Amino acid sequence: RLRKLIWDRCSTVVTLTLIAVTIGCIAGFLQIFTETLVNWKTGYCARNWLLNKSFCCVEKEVLSSQKSPLLTKRQEMECVNNGLWATWSFGPLPFLIFFSLSVLFALVSTLLVKHVAPMATGSGITEIKVWVSGFKYKDEFLNLSTLVVKSIALPLTISSGLSVGKEGPSVHYAACCGYVITSWLLRDALTFNKQADYLTAASGAGVAVAFGSPIGGVLFGLEEIATAREYTASALWKSFYVALGAVATLEYINPFRSGKIVLFNVTYDKDWRVQEIPVFIILGIFGGLYGKLVSKWNINYVHFRKTYLSKWPVQEVLVLVIITSSISYFNEFLKLDMTESMGILFHECQTNDNSSAFTHRLCQLDENTHMVSFLRVFCSLVIATVVRAILVVVSYGAKVPAGIFVPSMAIGATFGRALSLLVERFVSGAGVITPGAYAFLGAAATLCGITNLTLTVVVIMFELTGAFIYILPTMLVVAVTRMVLSSSGTAAGIADQMILVNGFPILEEDDLGEFMSEYTARDIMAEDLITINDDIYLSELESLIYDTSQKSVNGYPIVQNQSEETSGKKCVGYVLRRHLITKLRVSETSSLDSNLTLVSFTRNLPPPTPDVAGQSLLSFKDIANPYPVTVKPEVLTSSLFRMFRKLGCKAIMVEECDVLKGLITKKDILRFERTKREEIFGPRYRFNA
Amino acid sequence: RLRKLIWDRCSTVVTLTLIAVTIGCIAGFLQIFTETLVNWKTGYCARNWLLNKSFCCVEKEVLSSQKSPLLTKRQEMECVNNGLWATWSFGPLPFLIFFSLSVLFALVSTLLVKHVAPMATGSGITEIKVWVSGFKYKDEFLNLSTLVVKSIALPLTISSGLSVGKEGPSVHYAACCGYVITSWLLRDALTFNKQADYLTAASGAGVAVAFGSPIGGVLFGLEEIATAREYTASALWKSFYVALGAVATLEYINPFRSGKIVLFNVTYDKDWRVQEIPVFIILGIFGGLYGKLVSKWNINYVHFRKTYLSKWPVQEVLVLVIITSSISYFNEFLKLDMTESMGILFHECQTNDNSSAFTHRLCQLDENTHMVSFLRVFCSLVIATVVRAILVVVSYGAKVPAGIFVPSMAIGATFGRALSLLVERFVSGAGVITPGAYAFLGAAATLCGITNLTLTVVVIMFELTGAFIYILPTMLVVAVTRMVLSSSGTAAGIADQMILVNGFPILEEDDLGEFMSEYTARDIMAEDLITINDDIYLSELESLIYDTSQKSVNGYPIVQNQSEETSGKKCVGYVLRRHLITKLRVSETSSLDSNLTLVSFTRNLPPPTPDVAGQSLLSFKDIANPYPVTVKPEVLTSSLFRMFRKLGCKAIMVEECDVLKGLITKKDILRFERTKREEIFGPRYRFNA
Structure with a gap:
């Protein structure tokens, strides 16, 4: 009795905490596992080949001290020089290992999805949205085996180098956690609506851990998942709590061994100028066009896939990964992990400060650079933009867990960085603008273009990098993107368009002609x-x-x-x-004679007591x-x-x-x-x- | 015809832009005017006594260059030393000027409110919330004269040193802007609901300009103003656009002459530690208790005021300002403008860096400091906390424009800083914790305590300071505060409680017993x-x-x-x-014989054409x-x-x-x-x- 009382009081908090911690742990596992697989493609740890680069290079004593990303970068170089981390280097061996591991990872991932949990494919945001709006999709969509498969297949897919992201699948596995845990802990008192609150909260936490962005996650739940249902203060509070708990757990696990949850942590010292506004508008327009075209093409391609490729999902993934890895190997920005390449693109070139260990060749371009080497970098960025965009169109929706947010951001980042090179060389001169910020704004634009979210995108970008002084330009870029989208009639993100394509039932404002x-x-x-x-x-x-x-x-x-x-x-x-x-x-009706038992939906009747004639009464009033x-x-x-x-x-x-x-x-x-x-x-x- | 077509297309954007720019301009005026008045209380500009400190000290050439707050601080000191800015200094003259100007400002403010626009009193958030939830309050509440009076009386009140803030009134004047502009520009096509969207957007922008926090403003509109109505994607987008426009305008006006909209701009270099979590929890509990007690006492005091003081509103304000300024003058943290004092409290003491120009005595305490001087600073903080809390209780609701957010934050900041002194001296030792961050977290706790908002508070604190790495502690503190509040049965912010106190009609979830x-x-x-x-x-x-x-x-x-x-x-x-x-x-019914004209609410009739008998028909179907x-x-x-x-x-x-x-x-x-x-x-x- 007392136990029940205590449980009634605490069940919500206990459930929310458990969901949050589980999501945080899975996210930590995912990040470590992904990094390990990605690192294996280029090298191995000399002291223990199971370790990834971060774990291999980290020295125990520096763990607790605060480190800037620059220090980490330098440390990493030292680590490679010391021979702790060995890279593959023997004739064509690097390419062969890169290529075969990519294919292997993708193959395992797609086989897992196909044979164990077919529901673990794709992004999942669309289906969750439909679910919380009131239509229970399919039980298997959120069950334990989907959760397990999604959590294992996702790192494999990411590290295979396919142009897919992890945030959509993160939302999915987080929602699975929410579903499994609430079904288990709260089974007695769970209504559909109540569970939908938990699912919304868990989905938000999925975004929060994927981007290290707790507030962005809460807003994602609000702006994307829960649009077709009422978002109450208690749902908001649940989202807030779960996102906080999940991110705190992730930070405690410390998967990057850097003590940071921020993926990029760039700080731009230079403020922006009013003269840059036209460039920001160009970035916004690019984001809008990107969103419009890529979602259109992707939907057409999904149709094509359904018609012609539906019988060979595994073969399709294999072909995709072969093409992707063969192309990617020869472009610096495509070869790297998307987050790593974005980290480089976002970075501010610190020209004044000699102590900077960040010496990417992107930063060594100035007016005196020869046109050829300028063009080489520039073309490399443009090619990365175009190729990645094409790959996104054909990859999103293949039979692997796949998101579209991070690839979109990567495309925006390469475009923005290319634009910054042009501006720096032909308009402003070196050292005036902050080229990394253009990449950052480009990423915001494409993210907004593909999702049609405004507030969430600004907050995520902002939490992702800490680039605080660029909040107004980010808002401007997002506003322009949104205007381009709505003036071209595409007033819905890709998740909403998929709802229509799949014919899911969901009611949203403006849907009615x-x-x-x-x-x-x-x-x-x-x-x-x-x-x-x-x-x-x-x-x-x-x-x-x-x-x-x-x-x-x-x-x-x-x-x-x-x-x-x-x-x-x-x-x-x-x-x-x-x-x-x-x-x-x-009701255990088996003991009753069903021909003599009367069920009433309107009367309050005593519990079934067979009377003389064997006739009994059942009240079903409570369910009507x-x-x-x-x-x-x-x-x-x-x-x-x-x-x-x-x-x-x-x-x-x-x-x-x-x-x-x-x-x-x-x-x-x-x-x-x-x-x-x-x-x-x-x-x-x-x-x- | 073409003109109408163009107007139909652009009216929304034009209206939103106009609202945004107007709010931004008023905010800019407010800030400059407030600063001028505040500065006059302590000194005057030697070259032009009309200028405030920032304008007086600013040198033209450094305007465009990027400046850190430290540099600004140093520049300000140089400015004082150069004699550009002269401070009052002759016997009791400083006190007399301080005192009499305070009284004068408050007097003018309350007379303006009493005789010109009685609706401009208080905060206004409660009334706006009721309005957008569907009950038109009173036309005068949002008309032009209220707007003008609120914009003039607010800086006077703030600079009189009363323990009131500017964000509630900012919401009010912003909503006035929204009301006046939409009533004027969109008069033909304006429904109540449509206007409520604009009012919500404008209110959000009010918070955005008050705190320099665009995203926080949007969230405020969502979490506080629009709780009792549906928040559609289009309303969200309007809020986003207006907040962006208003803050951009404000930044362009550049009222602080620092090129920043961020009020405090603190950057904490040191990361937080797990061991500090108990202290964060104490701060959260303090915030919860503060919110519970202050709102309760304030409501009781409001009742007392209604019963006994309602005939002497001006006299009440006079007594308040006399008491406030006599007490404040002798406490360093009460004497300063609240934002200025928070700026000092939030600041990180940079012990490693000798170039730091920030040498407040708060930062010169270490283990070797004599207990007496330690106690002096500590008591000064505690007294500031207690006195300010009492002043808030009796000031909020007096007949002047008055908000409660900033004073609450100031109370939290002094409490947090006092706590940090204890921790630093008795637990951790010097240089381990970041004392400024405790003040920051204390401010977040009390802000959450008084408003009962979660997401908005975190985002505002975060945008207010850019203290990025403290996002998880902030969320933790806010979560604890929220739990304390809800476990003590006070699950509503002061604005919601005022709705009940005033008996306003508003329906919110959980209202139904x-x-x-x-x-x-x-x-x-x-x-x-x-x-x-x-x-x-x-x-x-x-x-x-x-x-x-x-x-x-x-x-x-x-x-x-x-x-x-x-x-x-x-x-x-x-x-x-x-x-x-x-x-x-x-309908111009005057030309018709009203005894013979038939009005129909269900039939579609031709326009009134008097037939033989003089009988005509009018269709009112469109309004039914x-x-x-x-x-x-x-x-x-x-x-x-x-x-x-x-x-x-x-x-x-x-x-x-x-x-x-x-x-x-x-x-x-x-x-x-x-x-x-x-x-x-x-x-x-x-x-x-």
């Missing part, structure tokens, strides 16, 4: 309803449930028994099929909703739409003078809307799933 | 309705409107003419009183809502509550078998809930407005 204004509830409602009488024999009920198991019936209106003869059916409630089945299972939302048949679709979206109800009864005329579900209205839209405008995409 | 579950629509509905027939003579309509002008009727159900004799009234629509009055005005939300009398209050909140409807019809039985408005349900609550629990506060 103008043409719907002429239709009313009468046009949409389903009229041949399967209803349940408010007093019904158990046997009837069981056969009814069995009979309708093939049809996609989610719930039954409850009607009054006696009124059937008179004017029509009077609706006295609504019961969900799923609740009915659970209730039948827990006695006052479902009702409307008149003349109500406009826009009102229906608002009710579904805002009230979160599963079904709306259509009544005329208290007589049940029909029933409308969310799916009914969406199906109706999409059919009508196609009749008028033709298919929204050239194909329809 | 459990005891309401037994009541249904039948208990709440108003049954004696004033209805309008769907065909009605103009004269009847006019007299109906005239007759009901004294009663607080917001709208009329429209009922079918013929059905009256039979079973009862059949509702065919709902029309708002305000729309009806506007429509009557624009043909399908108002209807419910059955048995519907539970919780469902009604959800409908009001989520659907944003003004009134719900109660119908039984298509016969209108009653009407429920938001106010009805709130009044019912509060009456019942008082019957059961007694008054929520010891008094009721």
Whole structure:
């Protein structure tokens, strides 16, 4: 009894903490594992070949002291020079090892996904969004085996060098954690809506650990995942808590051995100038165009894949990784891990400070540099931009865990850096602008372009780097990108577009076309309803449930028994099929004679006590909703739409003078809307799933 | 025609831009004006007594170059030494000038408020929140004269040294800007909801310019202002755009002459340690207790003021400022402007770096310092904490523009800094912890304690200082504060508590007590309705409107003419009183014979053309809502509550078998809930407005 009381008090906090710590631990494992695999492609640790570069090079005594990234960089070089970390170097050996390991990693990853957990493929953001908006997708989508496979296949995919990112899959495995843990700990008191809060919080934490950006994660949950549901203060607070806990756990694990969770940690000393604003606008426009075109092409390619490649998912991944790694090996910015290459691109070239250990050749260009070497660097950046963009289009959606945020950012970063070279050489002269900041802003632009998120992108970029003084330019770039997107009619991020492509049911504002204004509830409602009488024999009920198991019936209106003869059916409630089945299972009906047991949905009855005639009574009142939302048949679709979206109800009864005329579900209205839209405008995409 | 087309396309962007620029300009003016007034209290500029310290000391050539706050500080000292800026120094003259200017500023401010725009008093956040949630407060609350008075009285109040802040009033004047500009530019196409979006965006921008924190401002709009309404993607985007524009304008104006919008710009080099977590938790608990007690005491004091002081608002302010300035003059941390004193408290003592020009005596304490001088500094901080807290309790709500955020932060900062002295002396030893960070975290805790906001507080603190590596501790402190608050039953910020104290109508989640579950629509509905027939003579309509002008009727159900004799009234629509009055005005009904003109709410009629008998027809169909939300009398209050909140409807019809039985408005349900609550629990506060 006391135990129950304590548990009631603490269950939320315990569950949230457990989710947070689990997500943090998985994220830590992922980062260490990914780094190890990536490092193996170029070298090995002399003292223990299992260690990755960071662990191999780290010296125990410096662990606790505070280190700047520059120091780490220098330390790393020393480590290589000392022979602690050996790189492959024998004829074509480096290329062969790089190539074969890439292929091997991708192969293992895709085989795992294909044979163990097919749901672990792709990004998962779309499906989670649909789920929390009220449509339970598939149980396997968030179960334990998906969680395990996603957590193992993701590092393999990343380290295979495919142009895919880890944030979408991070959201997915985090949501899996949320689902598995809540299903286990809170199984008694868990409603769908309550679980959706936990899933939103966990998804946010997924982004938070992927980017080391706790606030960005919370905002992601708010701006991307929970758009189609109400975001309450308690959901916000859950997100905040889980994101904090997950990032703190990750920081405690310290996977980079640098004591930092910030991926890049660049500090720009030079402030920006008003004259740079046109360049920022160009970056914003690039982001908008990138978002528009890449999502369009990717969706077309997804269609192509479905039509022609669906039988050979593993072969497709193999071809992809072969092409990717052969091309990437010969371009400096493609060869490196995306985060590493972004780290270099974002970096400020510190010309004044001689102690700087950061001496990338990007920073050694000035007016006196020969045109050829300038062009070599410049072209290398442009090629990286274009090739990566093409690779993203064909890779996102392949049968491996794959996100699109980080590759998009990498594309923006190379573009921005290329632009900075042009500006520095032909407009401003060296040492005036901060070239790294252009890469940073380019990354913000493409991230916004592909996701159509504003606030989240600014906060993530800001937390990712700590580039504090560039907050206004970042906001400006994001605003321009957003304007380009909305003026070109692409007012949705790739996750939202995928919802339409896959035909998922989700209601969001602005979804309703103008043409719907002429239709009313009468046009949409389903009229041949399967209803349940408010007093019904158990046997009837069981056969009814069995009979309708093939049809996609989610719930039954409850009607009054006696009124059937008179004017029509009077609706006295609504019961969900799923609740009915659970209730039948827990009521232990097997001991009762189902032909004599009466089930009532409206009366409060004593627990079943067989009377003389063997007849007993069961009350199912607790699972019935006695006052479902009702409307008149003349109500406009826009009102229906608002009710579904805002009230979160599963079904709306259509009544005329208290007589049940029909029933409308969310799916009914969406199906109706999409059919009508196609009749008028033709298919929204050239194909329809 | 073309002009109209262009305007339709651009009106939103033009309006938003104009709002943003106006807010930015006012904020710039405010900051310069405040600084000037504050500076006059201690000295004057030798070359032009009108200039404030920043403008007086700034040298033209260094304006564009990038400057650290340390440099600015050093420059300022040089400026004083050079005699450019002269401080008062003659016997008791400094005190007299300080004192009399303080009194003068406060007096002017309160007289302005009292005689010109009484609505400009206090913070305004509460009223704006009520407004955007759907209840138009009073027109004067957001009109031009309130805007002007608030903008002038605010700097006067701040510089009088009263323990009040500028962010609440900033929200208010920003909302005024939004209201005035939208009312003027968009007058044709402005719905209440649309305007509420603009008001939310403007309020966010108010916070953004007050703190130099664009993202924090957007989040403030989301987390504080718009809780009781739906926050759509388009509202978010408006907030984003306005906040960006306003802060960019402010930065362009450059009121601090430092090229920075960041108020404090501290960079903590030292990372935090795990061992410090207990101290962070203490800070969080302090924040929670502070929030709980100060809001409770302040509300009690507000009641006291209403009962005993309401006749002497000016005298009250005078007494306050006399007490405040006499006490403040003798405490270093109270004497300074709150932002300036926080700047000092947040600062990291740079012990390693000799070039540091920051040599406050706070930083000269180490283990060898004599206990007496240690105690002197320590007590000075503790006294500042306690005195400021008492002053906040009695000042917030006086008849001047007054916010509570900044004073709360100042209290947290002095407490945190005092705690850091203890930790440094008795636990860790010197040079281990970062004392400034404790002040920073203390400020975050008290800000969270008084507002009950989480995400917003973290982002604001973070943007305010750029103290990037302290993001996890900040989140931890805020989480602890939030837990303390919610475990002590104070789950609302001071703005929300004021809503209850003032008896404003607003519906928020969790507002509904459990005891309401037994009541249904039948208990709440108003049954004696004033209805309008769907065909009605103009004269009847006019007299109906005239007759009901004294009663607080917001709208009329429209009922079918013929059905009256039979079973009862059949509702065919709902029309708002305000729309009806506007429509009557624009229809130019004066030329028609009102006894012969028939008004129809359901039929589409041709424009009024007097026929032979002089009888004409008017269609008012466009202003009637043909399908108002209807419910059955048995519907539970919780469902009604959800409908009001989520659907944003003004009134719900109660119908039984298509016969209108009653009407429920938001106010009805709130009044019912509060009456019942008082019957059961007694008054929520010891008094009721």
